[in-house]
Amino acid sequence: MLSDTHCHLSYLGERGLDLSEVLENAAAENFRLIIDAGTKSGDLPERRALVSAALAHIADKEKKDKAVSLVKYTAGIWPDPGAIANRTEECRTLERVIKESLESSEPVCSLGECGLDHHWNPAGADNRSEDDFSPEILKGESELFEMQIELARRFSLPVMVHSRDAFEGTLDAIKNCGYDNGEIHCFSYGIDEARAFLDRGWYIALGGAVTYTKKSKLEEMKKLVTYIPSDRLLLETDAPYLAPVPERGKTNTPLLIKHTYEYIAQMRGETVENLAQTVYKNSCDLFCL
Numbered sequence: 001m002l003s004d005t006h007c008h009l010s011y012l013g014e015r016g017l018d019l020s021e022v023l024e025n026a027a028a029e030n031f032r033l034i035i036d037a038g039t040k041s042g043d044l045p046e047r048r049a050l051v052s053a054a055l056a057h058i059a060d061k062e063k064k065d066k067a068v069s070l071v072k073y074t075a076g077i078w079p080d081p082g083a084i085a086n087r088t089e090e091c092r093t094l095e096r097v098i099k100e101s102l103e104s105s106e107p108v109c110s111l112g113e114c115g116l117d118h119h120w121n122p123a124g125a126d127n128r129s130e131d132d133f134s135p136e137i138l139k140g141e142s143e144l145f146e147m148q149i150e151l152a153r154r155f156s157l158p159v160m161v162h163s164r165d166a167f168e169g170t171l172d173a174i175k176n177c178g179y180d181n182g183e184i185h186c187f188s189y190g191i192d193e194a195r196a197f198l199d200r201g202w203y204i205a206l207g208g209a210v211t212y213t214k215k216s217k218l219e220e221m222k223k224l225v226t227y228i229p230s231d232r233l234l235l236e237t238d239a240p241y242l243a244p245v246p247e248r249g250k251t252n253t254p255l256l257i258k259h260t261y262e263y264i265a266q267m268r269g270e271t272v273e274n275l276a277q278t279v280y281k282n283s284c285d286l287f288c289l
């Protein structure tokens with residue numbers, strides 16, 4: 001009954017996890033939906049092939065059929081410096097990939113993840129340098145984002161937005177394009193920022209990081225979590241990253257999303273079942289499933 005609206009299944013194998021087992025267990029646990037998010041312009045065929053190979057290894061036919069029906073895909077370009085530098089060509093590739101998918105029996109359900117990432121640890125902990133944040137790169141990053149919003153508009157797809165330490169730039173790009181159809185994935189801002197996106201019609205997706213909230217910030221987090229209207233809330237893992245408490249620090253998988261559901265359901269004063277229905281319905285509405 002649970003849904004994970006954003007994860008990266010193709011990275012699980014690289015981290016030593018058995019993707020077949022994860023998908024088989026998701027089917028056994030009655031998951032409703034798992035959305036595999038793209039990060040590179042041409043990565044969709046490879047991601048599909050990896051998932052198909054994993055599904056082929058599930059011996060139990062009933063679970064296999066269920067697992068096959070669970071996984072949906074998106075395609076988009078994450079703003080790394082290489083993609084920003086080659087943005088015109090990258091967007092052309094993405095356009096071709098999306099067009100082909102929309103003409104196939106397995107159309108992508110969203111364009112993304114795309115957006116702005118201005119997080120930088122000067123100690124070098126995240127392998128980014130000052131050069132990655134030059135005015136030229138920042139301008140190119142916004143252009144790459146806006147080009148993808150325009151593509152989403154052309155194909156009438158919702159946008160899966162990545163926005164880290166870049167609230168104003170994200171909102172500006174969205175306003176410039178005037179296409180309000182999508183979600184802010186792994187939402188990491190406060191209630192005012194949530195309001196700005198919600199007022200324009202966007203959905204807010206919460207991930208495992210909400211379970212990391214310190215005691216001193218719990219009230220603030222509760223206000224945010226209860227502020228998001230029931231018809232605009234999504235939940236996700238961003239697996240293999242950001243495993244929720246009590247599994248924090250481990251490789252995340254869609255299966256661990258139950259902890260995030262429990263955390264959010266308790267904060268909102270509702271049952272996990274109710275929350276799961278809400279998230280699934282919202283996913284169907286936004287992603288036209």
Ligand SMILES: [Zn+2]
Nearest residue numbers: 006037113238
């Ligand atoms: Zn992601």
